[in-house]
Amino acid sequence: MGRPIVYGPAGSTYVWSARLALAEKGVAHELIDVEFGAHRAEPHLSRHPFAKVPAFEHDGFALYETQAILRYIDEGFASSPLQPTDLHQFARMNQIIGIVDAYAWPSIAAGIVFNRMLAPRLGLPVDEAAITAALPRARLCLSEFARLMGDDPFLAGERISLADLMVVPLLYYFSRVPEGEAPLAEHPGLQSWLRRMEQRQSFQVTKPPGL
Numbered sequence: 001m002g003r004p005i006v007y008g009p010a011g012s013t014y015v016w017s018a019r020l021a022l023a024e025k026g027v028a029h030e031l032i033d034v035e036f037g038a039h040r041a042e043p044h045l046s047r048h049p050f051a052k053v054p055a056f057e058h059d060g061f062a063l064y065e066t067q068a069i070l071r072y073i074d075e076g077f078a079s080s081p082l083q084p085t086d087l088h089q090f091a092r093m094n095q096i097i098g099i100v101d102a103y104a105w106p107s108i109a110a111g112i113v114f115n116r117m118l119a120p121r122l123g124l125p126v127d128e129a130a131i132t133a134a135l136p137r138a139r140l141c142l143s144e145f146a147r148l149m150g151d152d153p154f155l156a157g158e159r160i161s162l163a164d165l166m167v168v169p170l171l172y173y174f175s176r177v178p179e180g181e182a183p184l185a186e187h188p189g190l191q192s193w194l195r196r197m198e199q200r201q202s203f204q205v206t207k208p209p210g211l
């Protein structure tokens, strides 16, 4: 089997999740950068007609949507399963992934981190109102992640799962902006989970440059 290709900028949270899954499985991959703006033009539109990143390719099989990519990676490569077999843990993992897509990415990434971190770097105006509006939802996401994790070492049980890989880029970025400090401090269990995730080799080898 050939090396999978991930298309997108290393700094994108969803691109990072896909690369984390490959690293957790011990699968070498190629990252083909797609600069901000280039994702709305060819050749990227042929890979992802909705003009998002990541796109993914493996042995001529093309895929987009991070959840599908993560599940392909987990099912397609044998080592270290990233989906629990226990029904309740499996459901928790899927619930957390759903929270990421529906609530955490829009508030933490699009509302707060984009404006506080990325907009200044791109020379775009910082939408303070969007940051303020996103904070209550971001806090709720954190308290739900903490509640669902309970006393387990990982978000969906005693082993790392796709849920951890979807959440860690978001919480890592959130921990790097001033707005994240107080909400994270309210959840020491989540903070120590984040520290443990940061120590994993998968995190170290996929961490976007400049972070």
Ligand SMILES: N[C@@H](CCC(=O)N[C@@H](CS)C(=O)NCC(=O)O)C(=O)O
Residues within 6 Å of the ligand: 012, 013, 014, 015, 039, 051, 052, 053, 054, 064, 065, 066, 067
């Ligand atoms: N549903 C998509 C969402 C991907 C997504 O929103 N990616 C962001 C970057 S983290 C993006 O492409 N943003 C560019 C844009 O919306 O123009 C997935 O799960 O892959």
